Amino acid sequence: MLTIRKATIRDLRAITGIYNEAVLHTSATFDTATKTVEEQRVWFDHHGDKLPVIVAEEEKQVIGWAGLSAWSDRRAYSGTAEASLYIKEGLRGKGTGRMLSGAILKAGKDAGLHTIILRIAEGNDASITLAKSLGFKEIGIMKEVGKKFGKLLDVTLLQLIYD
Numbered sequence: 001m002l003t004i005r006k007a008t009i010r011d012l013r014a015i016t017g018i019y020n021e022a023v024l025h026t027s028a029t030f031d032t033a034t035k036t037v038e039e040q041r042v043w044f045d046h047h048g049d050k051l052p053v054i055v056a057e058e059e060k061q062v063i064g065w066a067g068l069s070a071w072s073d074r075r076a077y078s079g080t081a082e083a084s085l086y087i088k089e090g091l092r093g094k095g096t097g098r099m100l101s102g103a104i105l106k107a108g109k110d111a112g113l114h115t116i117i118l119r120i121a122e123g124n125d126a127s128i129t130l131a132k133s134l135g136f137k138e139i140g141i142m143k144e145v146g147k148k149f150g151k152l153l154d155v156t157l158l159q160l161i162y163d
Helices: 009-025 037-045 096-110 125-133
Strands: 002-006 053-058 061-070 080-087 115-121 137-148 151-161
Touching: 002 096, 009 037, 009 053, 009 061, 009 080, 053 096, 061 096, 080 096, 096 125, 115 125, 115 137, 125 137, 125 151
Parallel strands: 080 115
Antiparallel strands: 002 053, 053 061, 061 080, 115 151, 137 151
C-alpha cells in the first residue's frame, strides 16, 4: 500500500538516490552531476513547514518524493514556490506522481503559499499533462535554456494560483 508522508532526515539517502537516477538518465533536472547525501542535507535543511518535502513509501521503501523550494530569495516572492517531483526509475506511470503532486500542492496551500511554479523540460510530456490536469496553466516557454545529453532543451513554465 502506498503511503504519502512528510520526509525525515532518515529518508535522505533514498531521496538522493532517486534524484541521482534522474540526474543521470532524464532531463527532469538540469543538474549534470550527481549529489552526495551531505550535499542533499544542505538542501533538505532549507525546507520545513512552509517549504515541505514529502515522500511516497511502499512496503517501507521510499519510491518517490516531492518538494517545494523558494522561487527566489527576494522577500516579495515569499508566497511563491517551485515544485519538484521525482519517482524511482521503473515505477513511473503508475499514479504515484499524481498522489505526490496532490499532497505537495495541498501542503503548499496549507502553508499559506499563493502560487506554485513548475519548470518542465521538453520531452517530459507526461509531466506537462499531469500538471495541467491538476490545474496548472502554461505561462511560457523558455527556448534552449539548458543543455543535457548533448541537446539544447526548451523549458515550459506552468503556474498554479491557489483560489
